Amino acid sequence: MEQNYDYDVIVVGAGPAGTCTAIHAARSGLQVLLLDQRTLPREKACGDGLSSMALAELNRIGALKRLLEVPHTPVQKIAYHAPDGRSVTVPILKMDESLPATGIICRRILLDNLLAEMAVEAGVEVVDWCRVRSLMVREGQACGVRAERGGGREMAWTARVVVGADGSESVVARQMDMPRYREFRALAVRGYFRQVLGIRGNIEIHFPEESLPGYVWFHPTETSVTNVGLALPMDVVKQGNIKPKQVLRRALESPGLAERFAFAEQMGELEAGVLPVGNPMREVHGNGFVLVGDAAGLVNPCSSEGITNALISARIAGPVIADACLSGSCDEAALRQYPYQLWKEIGPSIEMGGRLLGLRTPKAIGSLIRSAARRPHNAGWISGVLLGSALPSEDLESFLGYINFFAK
Numbered sequence: 001m002e003q004n005y006d007y008d009v010i011v012v013g014a015g016p017a018g019t020c021t022a023i024h025a026a027r028s029g030l031q032v033l034l035l036d037q038r039t040l041p042r043e044k045a046c047g048d049g050l051s052s053m054a055l056a057e058l059n060r061i062g063a064l065k066r067l068l069e070v071p072h073t074p075v076q077k078i079a080y081h082a083p084d085g086r087s088v089t090v091p092i093l094k095m096d097e098s099l100p101a102t103g104i105i106c107r108r109i110l111l112d113n114l115l116a117e118m119a120v121e122a123g124v125e126v127v128d129w130c131r132v133r134s135l136m137v138r139e140g141q142a143c144g145v146r147a148e149r150g151g152g153r154e155m156a157w158t159a160r161v162v163v164g165a166d167g168s169e170s171v172v173a174r175q176m177d178m179p180r181y182r183e184f185r186a187l188a189v190r191g192y193f194r195q196v197l198g199i200r201g202n203i204e205i206h207f208p209e210e211s212l213p214g215y216v217w218f219h220p221t222e223t224s225v226t227n228v229g230l231a232l233p234m235d236v237v238k239q240g241n242i243k244p245k246q247v248l249r250r251a252l253e254s255p256g257l258a259e260r261f262a263f264a265e266q267m268g269e270l271e272a273g274v275l276p277v278g279n280p281m282r283e284v285h286g287n288g289f290v291l292v293g294d295a296a297g298l299v300n301p302c303s304s305e306g307i308t309n310a311l312i313s314a315r316i317a318g319p320v321i322a323d324a325c326l327s328g329s330c331d332e333a334a335l336r337q338y339p340y341q342l343w344k345e346i347g348p349s350i351e352m353g354g355r356l357l358g359l360r361t362p363k364a365i366g367s368l369i370r371s372a373a374r375r376p377h378n379a380g381w382i383s384g385v386l387l388g389s390a391l392p393s394e395d396l397e398s399f400l401g402y403i404n405f406f407a408k
């Protein structure tokens with residue numbers, strides 16, 4: 001006999017992955033509940049950078065035009081700075097020529113709030129200040145959540161499918177016994193600084209030796225404020241017993257950067273967060289549930305970008321969930337199209353990001369930056385290699401061999 005549910009889908013977490021999965025599912029005709037533990041709108045520690053691919057995804061759901069109406073900074077170029085002081089500035093390649101922007105910097109509170117508003121417009125019921133504590137599981141299949149609303153009120157709702165969009169410490173992933181892949185993690189820290197000298201409206205990527213294979217970014221915002229941050233692979237943090245906040249401070253005090261911060265004023269605290277980097281072997285679904293965005297561990301290991309893949313995972317998950325609900329079964333087999341399509345689309349770039357991270361030695365970075373300066377026609381491609389967003393070639397090994405050779 002057909003079981004009665006409160007909703008078709010419960011999405012846990014109202015970051016970009018959760019709001020967009022909710023939008024896609026609601027537009028497919030499903031009844032959707034979206035929960036977040038924080039009071040919305042909420043801030044999130046982030047570099048606030050949206051790549052050309054992220055903009056293309058936002059355009060697909062009709063969010064880009066509206067995003068361009070909220071305060072943001074369009075960026076058209078990236079300046080790369082090698083450990084030896086050399087630098088090159090290259091244009092950001094557009095994913096799609098029809099897009100009105102190549103990349104933008106936009107505070108997360110604004111982006112995430114816009115997407116939450118669009119979810120409500122799509123018919124999603126949003127409940128904030130509501131922390132999911134555990135999942136309801138019947139015969140091995142997720143079928144709802146138990147949550148605590150602000151003030152300690154216990155709540156419970158049932159659904160055909162539960163979506164874990166609850167970030168790097170996902171309670172949905174934990175409850176459904178998904179392997180954590182703790183080794184595939186990075187740490188990032190960011191702060192806002194007023195009056196950094198020499199900001200020219202470009203993204204800046206610095207590779208000071210102490211941060212390798214990680215990097216330091218400067219993201220200009222629409223005021224005279226710069227989002228400054230650092231991303232470091234977790235094994236480097238653990239092996240060296242390193243504190244990312246200290247590494248960032250040391251990098252900003254290094255001879256190459258110190259004079260840029262001579263008059264800078266830090267606004268608020270440095271804030272750190274975990275980056276669950278992608279691994280195509282990772283399981284991201286099961287009986288009655290799927291994981292999207294950071295909960296699924298989709299951050300590019302080399303660029304440390306997670307928003308693009310969060311949006312892609314939402315675009316793929318929504319229709320797969322809708323098909324499963326229509327078919328009357330939401331078990332593991334009915335949701336299997338999700339991991340299949342997801343890894344087919346983003347697996348190669350994640351794998352490539354991991355491989356390119358291994359090339360981040362001072363010598364290789366210096367050579368790549370020199371090559372980009374000497375050969376402007378190759379600069380876009382070299383930029384993709386430096387940031388880990390180069391498209392994989394058909395023959396990965398010879399592609400990497402070529403880059404190695406190129407970087408000598």
Ligand SMILES: Cc1cc2nc3c(=O)[nH]c(=O)nc-3n(C[C@H](O)[C@H](O)[C@H](O)COP(=O)(O)OP(=O)(O)OC[C@H]3O[C@@H](n4cnc5c(N)ncnc54)[C@H](O)[C@@H]3O)c2cc1C
Nearest residue numbers: 013015016017037046047049132166167273293294306307
């Ligand atoms: C310092 C830093 C800089 C970064 N810079 C960039 C960048 O410039 N560009 C880029 O593309 N990526 C960047 N990233 C990565 C990016 O922030 C994430 O990949 C992205 O936020 C993932 O979105 P999400 O929706 O999966 O998760 P999140 O944005 O983390 O959203 C998860 C939501 O789930 C909610 N939640 C968690 N647990 C529960 C619960 N139990 N019950 C209810 N709600 C819950 C949280 O409150 C949160 O709102 C950066 C990350 C860090 C830490």
